Amino acid sequence: MPELPEVETVRRGLAPVMEGRRILSLEVRRPDLRFPFPEGFAARLAGCRIAALDRRAKYLLMRLEGREGQGPQAVILHLGMSGSFRIETGAAAQEAARSPGAFHHPRAKAAAHDHVVFHMEGGMRVTYNDPRRFGFMVMADAADPFSHPLLAGLGIEPLGNELAPERLAQVFAGRSVSLKAALLDQKRIAGLGNIYVCEALWRAGLAPDAPASVLADAAGRPTAGAARLAEAIRSVLTEAVAAGGSTLRDHIQADGSLGYFQHTFAVYDREGAPCPRCGAPVERMVQNGRSTFFCAACQRPAPARGKKRRP
DNA sequence: CGGCATACCTGCAAGC
């Protein structure tokens, strides 16, 4: 599930259970996810208090306060394609959970692909589940976690003040790569994935296969399209976060609730359905090996896509 | 460096 809105939804779901609380112990049930777990991972986290749970792009950043004789640490987490967290009340919290309105997750049994379990102070269990194991957890320098190689090269944070037409023009000026591929490149703008790139380009009325250079004029100033795109990215992400993200393929949020932004998709996974703006059928094409959904009527300029033209 | 394909891994739906 995880593009920026889904990761932010996860962060908000986990924060009340994890921030300010101590990790009593950590169960790590396999040696690796996408990458091997760091040396002594479980032992290094056990006993630490989680000072903060932050997000950068699609990454979660867990800041830990050290135990006696051990300095502060930070953990970088990524959900990959299929990672999710689930919060459960442990035995110690069962009693409290019976009170009306108390937090309680409907699922309580261990499931397949539960790879990591955080046993939290207060009795909550936070379980990381990831069937495809494209996610990962690595440790970073607590003093400067953003200098970690995974985070150092990330581009514009789209929910921050940085997202402006001028910055888009600056980052994409002169690029021949398609808008679709450019927006998926986390080194330029970070946090968008296949869904929200498709949706943002539709909102902005920009063709996915137009070169990224259309966002800047010859002098490097932002075009009207850049202005529309900046607003489109901001609006689609903000609305998606407010909706609790998008829930696809049975993924659920950490608190057991479902995101509902998927009901708002204009084009993503809607091939053949009418474009909400003009009614033309939504089309699908493959770019860089991934599906792009778009409205050929609304999204211009659209260079020829290799279709044969009659003379 | 830019641009593209491939690899990683499992589950699911569609097609035969």
Added chain:
DNA sequence: TGCTTGCAGGTATGCC
């Protein structure tokens, strides 16, 4: 029904 195929929200890597 059962098998095969293709596709899925991600990033890293290696090749031209």
